[in-house]
Amino acid sequence: MQQAPSSSCATPGVTRRIVIAGGGYAGTTLAVNLGRKLKGVPDVEVMLIEPNPCQQALSELDLVAVGPARSEFCELWHPTVFKDLPVTVCYNRVDAVHPERHVVTVGPRGEATEEVAYWRLAIATGAIAFVPPVPGxxxxxxxxxxxxxxxxxxxxxxxxxxxxxxxxxxxxxxxxxxxxxxxxxxxxxxxxxxxxxxxxxxxxxxxxxxxxxxxxxxxxxxxxxxxxxxxxxxxxxxxxxxxxxxxxxxxxxxxxxxxxxxxxxxxxxxxxxxxxxxGAKADPDAVGWGLEADPGGRLLTSAVCKSPVHDDIYIVGDVAAFRDPETKKTIPMLAQFAIREAEHTAGNIIREVRGEAPTPFMPTMHGEFVSVGPSWGVGWMFGMNLSGLPAIIMKRLTYVLYWWQVGGIPLAVKRLREMLGMQR
Ligand SMILES: Cc1cc2nc3c(=O)[nH]c(=O)nc-3n(C[C@H](O)[C@H](O)[C@H](O)COP(=O)(O)OP(=O)(O)OC[C@H]3O[C@@H](n4cnc5c(N)ncnc54)[C@H](O)[C@@H]3O)c2cc1C
The missing domain is CATH 3.50.50.60 (FAD/NAD(P)-binding domain)
Known part of the structure; x- marks a missing residue:
């Protein structure tokens, strides 16, 4: 049994701590699902470690960049999301992972000293913009x-x-x-x-x-x-x-x-x-955490979204190089996959809490929408092409659906109202 560390992040004495590194689409979805389903389960702690107090929901960023939306439109504030959930949110960053000791080091880059032990770790630290070395x-x-x-x-x-x-x-x-x-x-x-x-x-x-x-x-x-x-x-x-x-x-x-x-x-x-x-590249820090990565720097995973080597480490979202078992291709860096991987991983961790084995993840894509200006879109769903108003409605509804899934009805209604206001 692992020793609970002395840490300002962690609750002392808990032996089954599920640490989630990164509170973006994948990490927030995972923490919310675990918090809801593990409420009241003794000796389990869900801990989210994320430097920012909010998730930046990037898919509608264009609306902030040019003006109709304020920054809050893309910011899902963690204190609101986790208000009534048994999730310990630690506003810090994971500096290193030590798989052999089952601990993460938390704190500023190069100065991190605080160690947090985990029973299960989920790495969900996303990706960053990749800028090629073109002069200027x-x-x-x-x-x-x-x-x-x-x-x-x-x-x-x-x-x-x-x-x-x-x-x-x-x-x-x-x-x-x-x-x-x-x-x-x-x-x-x-x-x-x-x-x-x-x-x-x-x-x-x-x-x-x-x-x-x-x-x-x-x-x-x-x-x-x-x-x-x-x-x-x-x-x-x-x-x-x-x-x-x-x-x-x-x-x-x-x-x-x-x-x-x-x-x-x-x-x-x-x-x-x-x-x-x-372009984008997987979180460059994660590559240095001693886990196997593909040539693009995304961390390799097994069929159950775990590290192929370390059975207590899950890897989800953009940072993960999950291979679709049917197409044999690595799934793209998309929020819809990050969310589904996280939902599936939440189910798997709950299975493991009960002493059951995790099940494989099967990625599916039901559609994809791209806005071309704030009031027009293009895309497809269930094999059907859509463009114009129906496509933009679908894109915005997907966004509202995410807010509903993690933030509940009040947050989803708020976002919907703001969107309708922008169309005027
Ligand atoms: C402009 C833009 C538009 C997009 N539009 C769409 C779209 O319409 N549809 C779609 O499906 N996808 C879209 N995407 C892609 C989508 O946003 C990503 O696939 C998604 O964010 C991946 O989720 P994630 O949780 O893996 O990573 P992220 O959402 O990027 O979250 C990663 C989190 O990890 C945190 N983190 C990083 N390092 C550490 C560390 N060391 N310790 C602790 N925390 C750390 C970060 O602060 C961040 O909060 C878009 C992306 C961009 C940039």
Whole structure:
């Protein structure tokens, strides 16, 4: 039996402590499900270790970046979520995992000294934006991976409005009002669509003419939205054209300056505000925790979402390289998979608490929706293609459903009301 550690995070004397590292989609879902189902079970503690007091629900970040939504729209506050649940939330970070001793070290990077023992550990530390080493890219582009990123984009956009308002020369003004998004996957399309649809309204507030706005999307592959079928891609492209977005597909970025993006074919794209949505990589810290990783840095898992080597460690969400047993491919970094893995893992941990064996996870995808501007979307569900209003309704409903699953009816109703308010 493991010794309970002396720790400001942990409740002393508990022998079956379930530690969850990371409170994003996967970690929060797991903690909520375990908290609800293990209420009153003796000698079990559920502990969530997460540095932020809220989960940042990233899928609607574009609405914060351009304005109709305030930051709270994407922030699921843990004190509210765990108010009535027996979950110990420790606002800190896991610095290291010591599988051989069954403890995690908690605290600031390089200075962590506090140890917390676990009976089961779930690693759910997600992913971060990956910026390739293209000259100038890191210095000049804003990534889109947090509410702070969205606020930074908003700040840069408004700073350019102030500059443009002072310029008499139309060409200079258009250059000052040039917004470029790199990356034609779902995140890039959502950001570029929302910029193109909402910036004109914001510009009028600054006395600017929306005709001066330039919105561009650069994608290295020959087409956008590679995960969707060709028909849906065409519809998305028609919508982007209607919103005035200029597309550069099959175009690799070779270098970036403060006001321009250089493409490999020699094209120079004016760009005063640049957003990079070109990639993600699994939490780089987790790779150093002594667990096996795939070449992309995602931690390998067994069919039951555990480390193949350490039977008391689960790995869920973006940080996990779970292989779909049917397609033999690693499942994509998507919230819908993170949530399902976490729900399944909650069931498995409860089985283990009862002394039963965990069961394999079977990933399924019932649909996928991408917004192209705040009031239009494209996607599919149960084999059926949708676009326009039905698709955007489905995307927003999925978001509300998540708030309902983890926060209950009051939070879901709040989000729904805010969404309806934004459509006015
Ligand atoms: C802009 C954007 C839009 C997206 N839109 C969609 C969409 O429409 N649909 C969809 O399905 N997916 C979407 N995704 C992907 C989706 O957000 C991710 O797949 C999802 O967040 C993964 O959940 P997670 O719990 O694994 O990681 P996250 O939600 O990223 O959570 C990880 C958590 O771990 C914490 N953490 C990190 N390191 C540590 C540590 N050392 N110790 C403790 N805690 C730590 C972090 O603070 C964070 O809270 C989008 C992603 C982005 C960036």
């Amino acid at each position: 890219l890191k210095e000049h582009a804003v990534t889109m991976w947090s509410v702070a990123d969205a606020q930074e984009l908003q700040r840069r956009g408004e700073a350019q409005f102030r500059v443009a308002a002072t310029l008499k020369d139309p060409a200079q003004r258009a250059r000052a009002l040039s917004f470029t998004v790199i990356g034609g996957g779902a995140t890039g399309i959502e950001i570029v669509g929302t910029l193109a649809q909402l910036l004109p309204k914001r510009m009028r507030a600054f006395g600017l003419d929306p005709a001066d706005l330039r919105v561009r999307l650069i994608e290295g592959r020959p087409d956008i939205l590679f995960d969707l079928g060709p028909k849906l891609r065409e519809r998305a492209k028609r919508r982007l054209a209607k919103l005035g977005v200029e597309l550069f597909t099959g175009s690799m970025v070779s270098s970036v300056e403060a006001d321009a993006v250089h493409l490999a074919d020699g094209t120079v794209v004016d760009s005063s505000v640049l957003v990079f949505c070109g």
